[in-house]
Amino acid sequence: MADQQRRHILSVLVENRSGVLARVAGLFSRRGYNIFSLAVAPTDDERFSRITVVVDVESAPLEQIVKQLHKLVNVLKITELDPSDAVERELLMASVTASATTRGQVTELVAIFGGTVVDVGPEHLTVCLADEPRRLDDFEELIRPFGIVELQRSGQLALAKLETRAPRLRRVSDRSA
Amino acid sequence: MKLTGAQALIKSLEAQGVEVIFGLPGGAILPVYDPIIDSPIRHILVRHEQGAGHAAEGYAHVTGKPGVMMVTSGPAATNIVTPLADAYMDSVPVVCITGQVGTGSIGTDAFQEADTTGITMSITKHNWLVTDPADIPSVIAQAFHVATTGRPGPVLVDIPKDVSNGLMEWYWPEDPAAGLPGYRPTLKGHPRMIKEAAKLICDASRPVIYAGGGIIRSGASGLLRSLAELTGAPVTTTLMARGAFPDSHPLALGMPGMHGNYAAVTAMQKADLLITLGARFDDRVTGRVDAFAPLAKVVHVDVDPAELGKVRRADVPIVGDCSLVLEELVEAVRAEWQRRGENSRVDLSPWMAEIRSWQQRYPLRYEPTEEGSPLKPQFVVERLRELNGPETIVVSGVGQHQMWASQYWRFENPNTWVNSGGLGTMGFAVPAAIGAKVGRPGATVWAIDGDGCFQMTAQELVTATAERIPIKVAILNNAYLGMVRQWQEMFYDQRYSEVYLSPDLPDYVMWAEAMGCVGIRVESPDQVDVAIQKANSIDDRPVVVEFRTDAREMVYPMVPAGASNDDIVVGPTQGEGGH
Ligand SMILES: Cc1ncc(C[n+]2csc(CCOP(=O)(O)OP(=O)(O)O)c2C)c(N)n1
Ligand SMILES: [Mg+2]
Numbered sequence: 001m002a003d004q005q006r007r008h009i010l011s012v013l014v015e016n017r018s019g020v021l022a023r024v025a026g027l028f029s030r031r032g033y034n035i036f037s038l039a040v041a042p043t044d045d046e047r048f049s050r051i052t053v054v055v056d057v058e059s060a061p062l063e064q065i066v067k068q069l070h071k072l073v074n075v076l077k078i079t080e081l082d083p084s085d086a087v088e089r090e091l092l093m094a095s096v097t098a099s100a101t102t103r104g105q106v107t108e109l110v111a112i113f114g115g116t117v118v119d120v121g122p123e124h125l126t127v128c129l130a131d132e133p134r135r136l137d138d139f140e141e142l143i144r145p146f147g148i149v150e151l152q153r154s155g156q157l158a159l160a161k162l163e164t165r166a167p168r169l170r171r172v173s174d175r176s177a
Numbered sequence: 178m179k180l181t182g183a184q185a186l187i188k189s190l191e192a193q194g195v196e197v198i199f200g201l202p203g204g205a206i207l208p209v210y211d212p213i214i215d216s217p218i219r220h221i222l223v224r225h226e227q228g229a230g231h232a233a234e235g236y237a238h239v240t241g242k243p244g245v246m247m248v249t250s251g252p253a254a255t256n257i258v259t260p261l262a263d264a265y266m267d268s269v270p271v272v273c274i275t276g277q278v279g280t281g282s283i284g285t286d287a288f289q290e291a292d293t294t295g296i297t298m299s300i301t302k303h304n305w306l307v308t309d310p311a312d313i314p315s316v317i318a319q320a321f322h323v324a325t326t327g328r329p330g331p332v333l334v335d336i337p338k339d340v341s342n343g344l345m346e347w348y349w350p351e352d353p354a355a356g357l358p359g360y361r362p363t364l365k366g367h368p369r370m371i372k373e374a375a376k377l378i379c380d381a382s383r384p385v386i387y388a389g390g391g392i393i394r395s396g397a398s399g400l401l402r403s404l405a406e407l408t409g410a411p412v413t414t415t416l417m418a419r420g421a422f423p424d425s426h427p428l429a430l431g432m433p434g435m436h437g438n439y440a441a442v443t444a445m446q447k448a449d450l451l452i453t454l455g456a457r458f459d460d461r462v463t464g465r466v467d468a469f470a471p472l473a474k475v476v477h478v479d480v481d482p483a484e485l486g487k488v489r490r491a492d493v494p495i496v497g498d499c500s501l502v503l504e505e506l507v508e509a510v511r512a513e514w515q516r517r518g519e520n521s522r523v524d525l526s527p528w529m530a531e532i533r534s535w536q537q538r539y540p541l542r543y544e545p546t547e548e549g550s551p552l553k554p555q556f557v558v559e560r561l562r563e564l565n566g567p568e569t570i571v572v573s574g575v576g577q578h579q580m581w582a583s584q585y586w587r588f589e590n591p592n593t594w595v596n597s598g599g600l601g602t603m604g605f606a607v608p609a610a611i612g613a614k615v616g617r618p619g620a621t622v623w624a625i626d627g628d629g630c631f632q633m634t635a636q637e638l639v640t641a642t643a644e645r646i647p648i649k650v651a652i653l654n655n656a657y658l659g660m661v662r663q664w665q666e667m668f669y670d671q672r673y674s675e676v677y678l679s680p681d682l683p684d685y686v687m688w689a690e691a692m693g694c695v696g697i698r699v700e701s702p703d704q705v706d707v708a709i710q711k712a713n714s715i716d717d718r719p720v721v722v723e724f725r726t727d728a729r730e731m732v733y734p735m736v737p738a739g740a741s742n743d744d745i746v747v748g749p750t751q752g753e754g755g756h
Contacts, residue, residue, distance in 0.1 A: 015359060019306070023298060030299045067483035073303040073323060076359040 007036060008062050009081040009088070009158045012051040015074040016042050023072050024051055033057070033065050037090075037155035048076065052157050081158045091128070091154040092136045093118070097147030098125040106146055113139050124149060182310030183208040183341040186274070187216050189317035192349050195245050197221060197236065197615055199229035203249025204289060206276030208341040221615065221644050226253045228608035228637040230260020233271045235612025237264075238595040239570055239620070241396065243324050244612060247274040251289030254335075255296065259602060261331045262300040266599025267417060268394055270329035272320050273301075279339040280308055293335045302330035303360075310343035318353035327362025328481040329394055362480060366497035366505055374452075374476040374493045375509035379517065381450035381474075383528045384410040387433070387462075390417030390598070391455015391479060391499050398422065398591040400503035401454065407507055409525045411532060413441045415456055417598045420588035430532070434462040435736050436580040439539035442734070442742050444532050445470050453477040455499045458488035459599070468741035478502045539747050541584055543730070546702050551727040554578060554653045557705060558585040561623060561651060564709045570595060570613050570622045574606040574630030576660040578653040580732045582625040593620075604633030610648040611641050621649070621713065628654040628678055628685075635688065641719040642693030649712050650694075650721045655728040656680040663731045680725060689721035697722045 014020045021040055028035050034056040042049045055065060066078050098106045106125055110117060115129030129139055133156055140151070180188065186209055190198070197219045202210040213220050223229040226248045233244030248257050254275045264271045278287040294304045303323050305316050316334055324332045354360065378384060392401050398421050405412050405428045412422045413433040422429055430441040445451065451473045456462070463469040466488060477484075477491035478499060485494035495502055514522060543555040558581050567589035573579040573596045588594055595613050597605040610624035631652050641648055658676040665673050689696030695715055699708045699722060712720040733748045 019294065022295070026298050061486075064483065064487060067485075067487075071302075071481070071483055073357060073360045 006057055007083075008055050008057055009083065009086060009156065010053050010055060010066070010069070011079045011081055011158060012053060012069060012075060013043070013077040014049050014051055014072075015076065016047055016049040017074060020049070020074045021051070023074060024053070024069065027068055027072060028055075028065075031065070031068055037153075039155035039157050052155070054156050079160070081160060085161055086158040087161055088132050088156055088158045089130050090133045090136055090156045091130045092139065092151070093126065093128050094140075094143060094151040095119075095124050095126045095149040096143055097123060097149060099123060102146055106143070109139075109142055115139070178347045179344050180347045181208065181212075181341065182307075182313050182336065182343050182345060184212045185310060185313045185345055185347060186317065186336065186341065187212040187218070188347065189314045189349070190218060190245065191216060192314075193317060193321050194242075198245045198247050199223055199232040199236075199612065200247035201226055201229060201249070201253065203253055203276065205250035205278055205338045206247065206274075206336075206341075207249075208338060209247070209274070209276065209336070221611075221640065221646075223608070223640050224636045225634065226256035227259055227604065228611070228634055228640065230257045230271070230273070231263070231602075231605050231608035231634070232612030232615070232637070233273075234260060234264050234267075234269045234605075235572060235595050235609030236616040237269050237271055237612075238609070239592050239613045240616040241394075241592065242616070243270040243272050243321055245272050245274070249276040249289070250278055250293065251291045254291050254293040258296060258300065259600075261297055261333065263597050263600040263602045263605065264331035265300045265302070267597065268329050268390060269331065270324040271331045272324050273331060273333040275333060275335045276341070277306070277335045277337040280337045281339065283337065293333065297333050300331070301333050302328075304333040304335065306335045306337075307340050308337070310340050310345040313340075313345065314348055315350045315353070315356055318350045319356055322353035323357070323360060327360075327364070328479075363482070363496045364480065364498040364501055366478065366495045366502035368505070370493055370495045371502065371505045371509045372513075374478075374495060374506060375513040377450055377474055377476055377493060378408055378410070378452060378510050379513045379521070380523070381410075382523045382525065383447060383449040383472075384408065384525070385430075385444050385448040385451055385473075386410050386412040387415070387445065387451045387453045387456050388412055388418045388421050389415045389454065389456025392418055392421040393455075393591045395455065395480070395499040396591070397455070397499040397503050400500055400507065402426070403507050404452075404503055404510070407510060409529070410452060411444060411529065413437070413445060414588075415459070415462055415598075416583055416596065418456070419583055419586075419594040420591045423589045424587040425589060430536075432583055434459075435464070435738070436584065436732050436734065437462075438541055438584070439734055439745060439747055440532055440535040442736065442745050443535050445473070446742050447531075448473045451475050453479075453491070454503070455479060457484045463488065464736045464740055464742040468743065478506075539734070542748070546727075552699070552702060552705070552724055554581050554655065554724070554726040554730055555585050556702065557651065557653060557724045557726065558582055558625065560705045561625070561709060562586050564706060564713065565621060565623060567593070568620060569593065570610075570617060570620050572596065572606050572610040572613055572622060572624040574624075574626045575601045575603045576627040576630060576658070577655070577663060577730070577732050578625055578627045578630075578659070580660075581653070603627075603630045606630055607634045607641075607648075607650060608637045610650070611637055611646050614641075614646045614648045624648060624650045626650055626652050627659060628652055628656065629658045631685070632678075632683070636692070638689065638692040638694050638719050638721070645717070646719070647716050648719050650719065652685055652721065652723045653726045654680060654685065654723050655726045655730070657728050659728065660732070662728070666731065667735075667737070685721060685723040689719075689723075692719075694719040694721050696720075698725070699723065700725045
């Protein structure tokens with residue numbers, strides 16, 4: 001995992017049109033910024049999508065990334081979420097080797113982490129867990145010795161914490177300002 | 178009223194006030210070329226799509242209005258990539274219409290299919306792939322709106338063939354911005370920031386106004402002059418801003434940067450305040466950034482917020498259009514003086530005296546031609562200048578000739594200097610001059626081109642002859658890719674690698690005449706004026722004057738790439754003060 005200090009969560013509200021993700025992703029690569037993870041889906045208002053992008057900022061200052069993103073015509077609003085002021089979740093799915101002897105240990109581990117078993121085969125289990133990215137790291141670590149056949153993480157989502165939403169949420173820049 | 182998408186497109190361009198389209202047809206754009214026959218819009222048929230793009234840029238440079246280019250799909254779209262990148266770098270408002278294969282064929286590697294919106298995504302301000310003929314008017318209105326507002330730039334609209342053939346009910350959108358919820362450029366500067374800027378200006382004892390191309394794009398030359406005259410601050414005009422401030426003005430320092438003059442470069446180095454207006458701290462201006470203007474506080478005005486703090490931190494950043502901000506800033510400076518009392522004005526005369534001494538000690542200079550040796554390119558530019566008025570539009574290519582043109586011409590008016598600054602596109606001059614002449618038919622348009630550049634796009638002179646666009650081209654023929662030769666001479670031990678072209682291959686006079694132009698060759702100083710006068714007297718066809726110039730001549734002053742501006746080299750035989 002990248003150094004936590006260098007990671008920043010940007011919540012980017014965009015028009016829900018084809019090609020918008022390519023514009024956002026293209027901007028990052030063209031300007032030499034690193035995307036650590038990316039999650040995108042329509043919001044409750046389906047004219048818009050929200051892209052949650054975790055950026056790995058070493059060379060490029062965050063401010064420059066945000067300003068360049070704002071220049072994209074399809075971008076409406078960008079919010080930087082400070083990890084301490086945000087609730088973060090990521091989804092992990094993994095198919096794990098689980099023979100008759102180890103199956104109990106695997107399900108116990110999944111239960112401890114609050115995950116679920118979503119598919120069962122003769123030699124394997126597919127398990128699923130939604131939690132903070134760090135907790136997923138821990139889980140991944142512990143499950144690995146059993147034998148991971150396939151693993152997929154969703155990329156991180158984040159929303160501002162409710163009690164901090166009004167005063168402390170930092171709106172990095174906004175066109176209407 | 179039912180129209181085809183193609184008819185709606187042309188009608189939209191008419192509604193948008195388009196007078197001229199530079200273009201070349203082909204399969205995917207065929208439907209759109211049919212209604213052009215019946216449209217009052219003039220279409221100028223270029224010989225290569227790159228020419229259409231640069232011509233549209235030239236038109237936009239001199240008129241301030243968006244230039245329009247139209248080409249077919251695939252190879253035509255890829256041919257126009259260079260002008261789009263050029264316009265993006267220099268913030269030139271242009272609208273490019275491309276044909277595309279039918280929507281059903283997109284993604285199948287159909288004949289002449291290219292991912293035009295994908296390819297041009299990073300070199301346009303925005304682009305659109307239209308999938309429904311009903312969208313055409315609103316997309317065209319949006320395209321012009323985006324191209325011309327905020328920081329201007331190129332936009333592209335890609336129209337599949339079935340969309341231009343399809344039917345729609347005609348309408349014209351009332352508010353182009355309605356469909357652009359994420360696009361709202363900030364034009365008016367923040368009043369508090371403007372006040373802060375005024376304070377810094379009133380405090381400064383060594384101020385320099387660093388004017389960039391934004392002044393020209395926003396039509397702020399008059400206001401720039403007001404600010405300079407009000408404050409007494411001297412003005413440098415970057416390569417993109419030549420003409421934004423009259424070179425004849427006592428406060429004019431001319432061009433800063435890699436090939437700027439000593440006084441302009443040094444004044445910025447020694448300044449205690451840079452009043453940066455529509456400029457972007459380009460590496461060709463700053464030299465080594467951490468050694469650039471080390472003592473200066475920075476006021477930075479730009480309509481693009483991303484330019485503020487991108488290269489150099491601004492003490493007072495102001496997002497806004499130069500015209501609107503300058504109007505307020507001039508008032509704010511007056512108010513600040515009033516607040517401080519009339520006697521509080523800082524005396525700038527020691528600063529100006531210092532600058533004058535640099536100007537006297539290190540003027541731009543070159544050794545005049547000796548008997549029997551080749552022409553000096555600087556002399557040619559000087560004679561062109563003297564035999565043409567300050568209303569003349571000067572267009573250049575990229576290389577040594579470009580630098581000499583920018584140094585030795587005396588610019589008095591905005592929008593009279595057309596060049597490729599940010600991208601440095603060889604081949605820009607001839608087609609851009611055509612576009613400039615179309616935009617300002619009453620003006621004399623001289624392209625000052627290099628032999629290398631000329632060979633890249635000269636075929637557009639066929640367009641110029643056919644369309645009766647009487648531009649004038651001065652080729653400074655040094656038989657070399659001169660600027661590259663200069664770097665090899667200075668930094669690669671005079672090991673000249675692949676830079677020799679030849680003085681007489683091609684034969685420029687014959688080539689010019691084959692393209693319907695008048696061709697003139699000039700080899701000695703005494704022929705220069707006669708040739709220029711002859712060229713000036715011809716107004717029914719393009720003229721090409723080939724000047725055989727001295728290949729050994731180098732552009733000075735020069736700040737070597739990556740060096741500090743303090744290490745400016747003033748000339749081959751470096752005088753006192755040069756390092
Ligand atoms: C399309 C393109 N290719 C290459 C270059 C690199 N380049 C910069 S200046 C130059 C030489 C230009 O030669 P010429 O037009 O004869 O001008 P001169 O410098 O001799 O005045 C070259 C090759 C460029 N700027 N653009
Ligand atoms: Mg040359």
